Amino acid sequence: MKELSLHILDIAENSLAAGASLVEISLTEEAGALTVTVRDNGRGIPPDILPAVADPFTTTRTTRPVGLGLPFWKMAAEQTGGRFSIESAVGVGTCVTAVFVSGHIDTPPIGDMPGTLVTLVQGHPRVDFLYTHRAGGVDFTLDTRTLRDTLEDVPLDSPDVLAWLSDFLRENLRI
Amino acid sequence: MKTLAELNAIRDRARAQMGALRDGGENNTRLVVGMATCGIAAGARPVLAACLEEVQRRGLSNRVTVTQTGCIGVCRLEPIVEVFVPGEEKVTYVNMTPEKVSQVVAEHIVNGRVKMEYTIGANQ
Ligand SMILES: Nc1ncnc2c1ncn2[C@@H]1O[C@H](COP(=O)(O)OP(=O)(O)OP(=O)(O)O)[C@@H](O)[C@H]1O
Ligand code: FES
Ligand SMILES: [Mg+2]
Numbered sequence: 001m002k003e004l005s006l007h008i009l010d011i012a013e014n015s016l017a018a019g020a021s022l023v024e025i026s027l028t029e030e031a032g033a034l035t036v037t038v039r040d041n042g043r044g045i046p047p048d049i050l051p052a053v054a055d056p057f058t059t060t061r062t063t064r065p066v067g068l069g070l071p072f073w074k075m076a077a078e079q080t081g082g083r084f085s086i087e088s089a090v091g092v093g094t095c096v097t098a099v100f101v102s103g104h105i106d107t108p109p110i111g112d113m114p115g116t117l118v119t120l121v122q123g124h125p126r127v128d129f130l131y132t133h134r135a136g137g138v139d140f141t142l143d144t145r146t147l148r149d150t151l152e153d154v155p156l157d158s159p160d161v162l163a164w165l166s167d168f169l170r171e172n173l174r175i
Numbered sequence: 176m177k178t179l180a181e182l183n184a185i186r187d188r189a190r191a192q193m194g195a196l197r198d199g200g201e202n203n204t205r206l207v208v209g210m211a212t213c214g215i216a217a218g219a220r221p222v223l224a225a226c227l228e229e230v231q232r233r234g235l236s237n238r239v240t241v242t243q244t245g246c247i248g249v250c251r252l253e254p255i256v257e258v259f260v261p262g263e264e265k266v267t268y269v270n271m272t273p274e275k276v277s278q279v280v281a282e283h284i285v286n287g288r289v290k291m292e293y294t295i296g297a298n299q
Contacts, residue, residue, distance in 0.1 A: 067212070164177065
C-alpha cells in the first residue's frame with residue numbers, strides 16, 4: 001500500500017472485526033523513528049495462532065489464519081529497518097506495533113489520516129476511536145467520546161457530522 | 176478554522192434532518208462500498224469518500240445511505256460499489272474511482288439509468 005494511513009485503516013478493520021468497542025491509534029514521530037500502534041479491546045487472538053498471524057508463510061500450520069493485512073504491515077515496517085510486534089490476550093484485546101525508520105527510502109508517507117479516520121467513524125459509528133499524533137513535541141488528539149458528549153442523541157455518522165469531522169481533521173491535522 | 180465549538184450547531188442541524196427522515200431511512204437507496212484489505216489497497220477509501228461527498232453535495236442524504244462492507248469477493252475488480260434501489264435488482268459497479276462515483280450518482284441514483292459500462296457484467 002502506498003500510504004501508512006491505508007495500512008492503518010486495514011489494521012484497525014481487524015480490531016472492528018474482533019468486536020472492539022474502543023480502538024486507540026497512535027502515531028509518534030521522534031528520535032528518527034515513526035511508531036504506529038493500534039490497540040483494541042476486542043476478543044483477542046488465542047496464543048496458539050498468534051505466532052502465525054503475522055507470518056503465514058513461515059509456519060507449517062495447516063489451519064493457519066489466512067490474511068494479508070498483518071503480513072503486509074510487518075513487511076512494510078521491517079523493510080525500513082524498523083520492527084513489528086503483536087501482543088494479544090483473549091478477552092482483553094490486541095495491540096499491534098510497527099516502527100518505521102524515518103526518512104528511509106522504503107518508509108511510505110503517512111498519507112491521508114483524516115480520510116482513514118472518517119472512514120472508520122463512518123463505518124463504525126458506535127465504536128469509539130482515540131487518535132493521538134505526536135510530532136515535533138506537539139500533540140494532536142481526537143477522541144470520539146468527547147464528540148459524542150456534545151452530539152448527545154445525534155449519531156457520529158450523520159452526514160453533517162462527518163462533513164464537519166473531515167474538515168476539522170484536515171485543518172487541524174497538518175502532517 | 177474548524178473548532179470543536181462548532182459541533183453544537185452541527186448537532187442541532189443534524190437533529191432537524193433526522194426528524195425529516197421518513198421511516199428512519201428504511202426505504203433508502205443504498206450504496207455499499209467493499210472495504211477489505213484488497214479493496215483498501217485498490218483505492219476503496221477515496222471511492223467511499225466520493226460517495227459520501229456526492230450524496231451530501233446533491234442533497235440526497237435523506238434518501239440515499241452509504242455503508243461499508245468487508246470482502247465482496249472479486250479482488251481484481253476492486254474497488255466495488257453495490258447499488259441497492261428499493262424494488263430493483265442490485266447493481267454491482269467495479270474498478271470504481273471517485274470520478275466514476277460521481278457519474279453513477281448522477282446517472283443511476285438521480286436519473287434512474289444504470290451506468291452499464293461500469294457494471295460487473297460489462298467487465299468480466
Ligand atoms: N485486532 C485483532 N483482534 C483479534 N483478532 C485479530 C486481530 N487482528 C488480526 N486478527 C486475527 O488474525 C487474522 C489475520 O489478520 P489479517 O489482517 O492478516 O487478515 P484478515 O483480516 O483475516 O484478512 P485481510 O486483512 O486480508 O482482509 C484475522 O483473520 C483474525 O483472526
Ligand atoms: S479480499 Fe479481495 S475481494 Fe475480498
Ligand atoms: Mg485484516
